[in-house]
Amino acid sequence: MNTSKILFMTMLILSNLMIMSSENLLGMWMGIEINMMSFIPILFKNKNTKASESCMIYFLAQSMGSILMLMMIVINSLILVTPNWVNELIIIIISISMMIKLGAPPFHFWFPNIMESMEWMEGFILMTWQKVGPLMVISTLINKSYIITPIMISTVIVGAIGGLNQTSMKKIMAYSSISHLGWMIMCMKFNNQLWLTYLSIYTVMIFMLTIMFKFYSSNFLNQMNFYNLSFMESTAISISLLSLGGLPPFIGFLPKWMVIQNMILSNSFFILLIMILTTLITLFFYMRMVMTSFMISYSMPKWYLNKNKNNITNKIMFTNMILPASSILSY
Secondary structure (H helix, E strand, O other): OOHHHHHHHHHHHHHHHHHHHOOOHHHHHHHHHHHHHHHHHHHOOOOOHHHHHHHHHHHHHHHHHHHHHHHHHHHHOOOOOOHHHHHHHHHHHHHHHHHHHHOOOOOOOHHHHHHHOOOHHHHHHHHOHHHHHHHHHHHHHHHHOOOHHHHHHHHHHHHHHHOOOOOEHHHHHHHHHHHHHHHHHHHHHHOOOHHHHHHHHHHHHHHHHHHHHHHHOOOEHHHOOOOOOOHHHHHHHHHHHHHHOOOOOOOOHHHHHHHHHHHHHOOOHHHHHHHHHHHHHHHHHHHHHHHHHHHOOOOOOHHHOOOOOOOHHHHHHHHHOHHHHHHHHHO
């Protein structure tokens, strides 16, 4: 049992709880710093060149965001010019510092590169749990700022277009995470707690895919058809990818459905159109992964027919098919 890993994982969890329970920005900043310093040793558990490179890139990006945030917290109590102008500027700069930490455009270049050099499980933590702190800071400021719409539009567009020419699975997942981040930020405009629901469902979906990619050691698109996957395994991977793309009737459509309903009620039709069109682009590169794993040169020997009957694949397929049941209950 690795006691150091247990210690850093506990600090990772407690730091986000500290951010959630803080009443001021300084407490949130402290939680974000503890979170960064506990995640770096988890990245460096393998002690190779790739791990040290990803640790350094992560540290530089996160510390830059932290310095900006701390500077604005200190300046806010000292500057005595026009209060409205100063407050608006400070909120914008703190939002920018959180975008650097999240890897949101135009500060997203470190995010796919660091994902490329990580293991799958560390990448899963970066795509899900590490987003909670910065998103919590943005959600406390977002009602007072006009910066939300430009952030969201740039995030969904870059997340969709960036993944088109990628062959690395980790980079595709990174750009997919950036695209979903845009939807989470949009949640904050209508309902400040809706993004937590979105993030929870996204975490479940990405966890299922991460487990499967880790099990098959899939790092590139052309590796998906090397494994002689059974019919159930191929179907589970395909359904998980389509669910992540937000295709009905899978569970991934549920959080997007919530956002779409809120946007229709607030008459934000133009922004909604942009978001749906960019989601169609992300579905294109998910379909490319499905084609590779399921359709190209697909053959299944007879001895694979009864393979893995009680495997995790059945549970994954069941989880992704929850949406029809949940939609019936919602009515």
